Amino acid sequence: MIAMTNxxxxxxALTESVRSSQSGAVVLFLGTVREMTEGRRTMALEYxxxxxMAEAKLAELESQARSRWPIDRVAIMHRLGHLELGDxxxxxxxxxxxxxxxxxxxxxxxxxxxxxxxxxxKENWDDGTTEWVHPN
Amino acid sequence: MIAMTNxxxxxxALTESVRSSQSGAVVLFLGTVREMTEGRRTMALEYxxxxxMAEAKLAELESQARSRWPIDRVAIMHRLGHLELGDxxxxxxxxxxxxxxxxxxxxxxxxxxxxxxxxxxKENWDDGTTEWVHPN
Amino acid sequence: MLQVKLFAKAREVVGSPVAEVHWTDGQTVLQLKRVLxxxxxxxxxxxxxxxxxxxxxxxxxxAPIKTSDEVACFPPVSGG
Amino acid sequence: MLQVKLFAKAREVVGSPVAEVHWTDGQTVLQLKRVLxxxxxxxxxxxxxxxxxxxxxxxxxxAPIKTSDEVACFPPVSGG
Numbered sequence: 124m125i126a127m128t129n130x131x132x133x134x135x136a137l138t139e140s141v142r143s144s145q146s147g148a149v150v151l152f153l154g155t156v157r158e159m160t161e162g163r164r165t166m167a168l169e170y171x172x173x174x175x176m177a178e179a180k181l182a183e184l185e186s187q188a189r190s191r192w193p194i195d196r197v198a199i200m201h202r203l204g205h206l207e208l209g210d211x212x213x214x215x216x217x218x219x220x221x222x223x224x225x226x227x228x229x230x231x232x233x234x235x236x237x238x239x240x241x242x243x244x245k246e247n248w249d250d251g252t253t254e255w256v257h258p259n
Numbered sequence: 260m261i262a263m264t265n266x267x268x269x270x271x272a273l274t275e276s277v278r279s280s281q282s283g284a285v286v287l288f289l290g291t292v293r294e295m296t297e298g299r300r301t302m303a304l305e306y307x308x309x310x311x312m313a314e315a316k317l318a319e320l321e322s323q324a325r326s327r328w329p330i331d332r333v334a335i336m337h338r339l340g341h342l343e344l345g346d347x348x349x350x351x352x353x354x355x356x357x358x359x360x361x362x363x364x365x366x367x368x369x370x371x372x373x374x375x376x377x378x379x380x381k382e383n384w385d386d387g388t389t390e391w392v393h394p395n
Numbered sequence: 396m397l398q399v400k401l402f403a404k405a406r407e408v409v410g411s412p413v414a415e416v417h418w419t420d421g422q423t424v425l426q427l428k429r430v431l432x433x434x435x436x437x438x439x440x441x442x443x444x445x446x447x448x449x450x451x452x453x454x455x456x457x458a459p460i461k462t463s464d465e466v467a468c469f470p471p472v473s474g475g
Numbered sequence: 476m477l478q479v480k481l482f483a484k485a486r487e488v489v490g491s492p493v494a495e496v497h498w499t500d501g502q503t504v505l506q507l508k509r510v511l512x513x514x515x516x517x518x519x520x521x522x523x524x525x526x527x528x529x530x531x532x533x534x535x536x537x538a539p540i541k542t543s544d545e546v547a548c549f550p551p552v553s554g555g
Binding site: 142143145146148153154157158159218226233 | 270278279285294358359
């Protein structure tokens with residue numbers, strides 16, 4: 124299951140969706156809005172996405188991950204819109220027969236999501252300025 | 260928070276307990292009862308623990324992890340008693356500022372738990388036999 | 396005319412989620428970037444970092460574009 | 476007397492969660508294993524793999540034990 128959403132992410136339901144008796148390991152990753160970034164204080168974040176392409180890219184990433192690890196089930200959800208401190212921006216759940224596979228696949232998915240999935244974040248700093256985050 | 264329990268593990272509450280706006284990443288690991296192990300079919304598992312020493316060992320592992328990664332919060336819960344297929348035997352949740360730290364710390368904790376925490380599992384195979392699992 | 400979806404800072408700078416440009420089928424991604432900057436000079440400072448997606452996939456500078464393609468232009472991604 | 480908690484297969488083989496053995500303070504972990512096997516011969520096949528914990532920590536074969544210590548004996552762990 125791959126989806127973009129404007130509502131808070133129900134990571135409990137997401138995690139339940141990947142559990143199965145074929146798998147001995149589930150890894151869940153949550154990205155959450157952190158207050159401090161290199162000494163600057165965040166008040167909130169805005170996420171903007173290109174949902175159609177984002178879902179296509181995430182489906183590609185799932186295929187790549189499945190070709191490398193014996194994945195049972197995967198669920199990925201990314202939130203868009205206004206997020207407050209501590210809110211969950213992304214949740215990735217993976218189940219595999221064994222734990223090493225699940226950790227590696229989960230880390231691969233979030234690493235690659237950050238590189239290739241068309242979603243952008245705008246910082247609202249505590250000095251009142253805003254700034255699109257565009258990694259070099 | 261470190262605990263042994265005979266009740267089903269509420270990994271949602273466990274995960275909520277490690278979330279914080281100081282951390283951008285949460286990793287949750289769930290160990291679940293897998294049906295097939297090297298071609299044999301499991302019907303159920305019994306977990307037995309030495310709770311007092313298990314909690315002491317887990318506290319040591321938490322300290323070791325904190326000396327290696329900038330961990331914000333950790334929660335570990337291991338279930339004891341009779342578990343059915345798909346049930347959660349162990350849940351480990353870790354929050355860190357950045358994702359790589361959270362993945363590494365989570366994997367360290369489950370790897371070390373399996374090596375040094377006094378808990379034992381007994382297989383109930385589908386041929387009616389039972390067998391204590393004692394890794395070599 | 397070619398419809399180009401814009402996102403993030405590219406959208407903000409242009410002031411609209413879509414840019415419309417005159418187009419001849421077969422012109423390339425690189426030509427699209429030039430046309431966009433000509434029409435919206437505020438994109439100039441970010442041109443070297445602009446990405447173009449054609450039909451939901453990243454497209455290289457020499458990839459041709461047709462007016463029937465789904466086309467988007469945006470800065471490097473920063474989700475997660 | 477020294478009380479020794481037993482777990483998993485060691486508990487099953489002995490048929491009790493606790494073994495009581497005659498003890499002189501200062502005797503070692505290795506001596507405890509020998510005494511346990513003497514009293515419970517069914518432990519013999521697993522003696523090379525038996526672990527002993529003293530006061531909630533793994534203890535080496537040459538570690539001394541007092542009757543006031545919290546002592547446990549069990550096979551290699553298999554949790555998770």
